[in-house]
Amino acid sequence: MKKIVMSVMLAAMTGASAVSAADLNVAMQDDPDILDPHRGNTFVGRMVFGPMCDALFDIDTALNIVPRLVADWSWSDDETVLTMNLRDDALFHDGTKVDGEAVKANLERGLNLPESNRKAELASIASIDVLGETQVAITLKAPDAAFLANLTDRAGMLVSPASFDTAGEGGLVCAGPYKLAERVQNDRIVMEKFDDHWEADNYHFDRVIYRPIPDTTVRLANLQSGDLDIIERPAPSDMAAIEADDSLVFDIVSGLGFYGINFNMGNGERSQNPINQDARLREALNLTIDRNVLNDVLGMGTYPPAYQPFSSASWAYNPEFDGGGRDIERAKELMAEAGHESVSFEILYANNTAMQSLFELVQAMASEAGFNISLRPTEFAAYVAEREEGKFDASQFGASGRIDPDGNFHRYLACGSAGNVGHYCNDELTDLLNQARVINNVEERKALYDQAQRIAVEDLPALYFYYTPRTWGYSANLDGFVSYPDGVLRLSGLKPKN
């Protein structure tokens, strides 16, 4: 026994871990849900699909839509028919060709599979016609400005039709540069290089291993020890440690998502709270929040102040709606105008360190003008349920952000939208947002979003506090790391330095 134990100890103390140089180890914040692009829900799921499931389109770092499995495409004059020519050298991991029939089968699966979460993204499709082996025409019911953007994400990812029945149960077969090798829930998702991929030469790792590591300290320690090559979303407080370490690199780009609060404008009894009844009180609250302090204290300078649903990474962003510094005197005046010396309300939020710190700061800042905010942290599942049921005065409001502005605005503030838990409804604003959905011209859409924002600034159904940056820590031994505003890792061109 003694001998065994000694040899175990000896073996442990000698030699480093036997990780092959051809492995890329990436840590994510959470474990993804179901590995089927048509059914998946989570942001980390999108990260994992990235290397495995090529989509019809992709984005570049400036959020322009670029072709991926599509070679070229064109719109009809009335912008209702999208004709796509596919690459003729793309294969699924099972060796079958990515052809027009496969595209049609996938889009139909996204539309018709009962548990599909892509229905809303593909809802504008009227018909799909396969014109040739590599040519497909999609006819839309009406022009849909967000349609191409949706096809850059899970709605446009192609799964081999032969694996439709097994995709969600660990048998995902896609057409990306890496294929699924193994998944151990809560531990790792292992992908192996797909040598027959049309761009295989640009992918330099034999295996890519995604590991869910929720704790930021543990993620960082594993990066420092060399067990990991890339970590996503390091804590802002760890930024200094990464930057001070010569063997590591810190990377940040503006993201598309935001955090703030939304008000219960019409979802049950709680909408009767004065803060939800009088826009002057919400404006007063808005004036008490110093976004720069939130940025400095919570984000260590990485949380850009937010005043609107679009970050500066989006073309719909308009600096006109930014600013309005902190003004406690004006806030007090507004409260007096509304007939209140002090206003009490509760903020409901999901219990985690980041949100706890955010709302404690908000609570303290707002108290200076006479707001008496009570905080109600609950665990995530309860938070989701309470919001749906209207059991809140104001609640945490966050979105991971979409490439097309529609996904950041319409889904949360248009009348009856699925994400509009506060049941805010302004017909004029909804009408503008609906109009912006069916026009492809960016200038015209931007004008509509500007008009809609003017209404939102008056009504204030929500306040935006900061944009979520896309941050990364990675080994200085990596070459060719490029970060994207959508926070999804793209491995093309990424390689070890030596």
Added chain:
Amino acid sequence: MVRRLPVQESFAAVLKLIVRRILVALPTLIILSVIIFGLQRLLPGDPIQTMMAEQSDPEVIEILREKYRLNDPLPIQYLAWVGNVLQGDFGSSLRTGLPVTEIILQKLPITVQLATMAMIMAMMVGIPAGILAAVHKNSMIDYAANAVALSGMSVPNFWLGIIMIMIFAVSWKVLPASGYVPITQDFWLSIKSMLMPAFVLSTAVAAYLMRHTRSAMLSVLSSDYIRTARAKGLLSKTVIIRHALRNALMPIVTLATLLFGDLLAGAVLTEQIFVIPGFGKLIVDAVFTRDYAVVQGVVLFTAIGFIAMNILADVLYIVINPRLRHPQ
């Protein structure tokens, strides 16, 4: 023939005991299954809504609720679940779609390896330390062993874990900071990756074992038969190991098997820090996402494991203490 009779007798006694204990365990399991099922349903929050979060499409939510029978009355849901479990089907994870049986089978070797390594480490330290402390009662050795045991019980696992990662993985780079390598894939790397987590887990267990060994040994060492053994002129080592320890082991075996059962149920913090995909983290994540099937399956499975450990403890009693083979 005459000499084999007691063996046969004791075998029959063990068998009888096991059967009796299994029969007693059945109602426990039934009550437990109701509790596991019911407690989760008392929590606020809906599994499908939680899973959908940003994506919430009412139509899809309804389809999924139907698919997972969440719209059925609770007793019907319970009976459907029990019916499937009796046929060996624990259902599928709501979140990942993977079969719960497959998830359990993936995690089981990991949890068993971690628990076994932690238990071996704890026993190697805790029992000898307890014996030494008892033999040298009120000496420096006793005080030191007690102090170490107290700190083993008091040091938080997450703190010790992070400190160990910083020293052994980040600074010295002699051990991997995290992760699990299957023992079948690379034996030494597997042992190596489990050393730190097993050590962290073993600290509290070793402390409990040390304290219990010490008090059990103290009471045995003051017995008449030990004095007799010493009076016979036996070597001190023989008296302690053969006469005292064997009798003192009874309560220690009970404790060790119960602690092992505890370890098998998972160690949330240690698993979290060392990113070990064991039962603990699985259950906690599943509770937070309201992944009913996973929570029910894993808790039921570990409960069965715990009951099995209790039966094992009873069997070990009989092996250690021949008097128990003759109930009369």
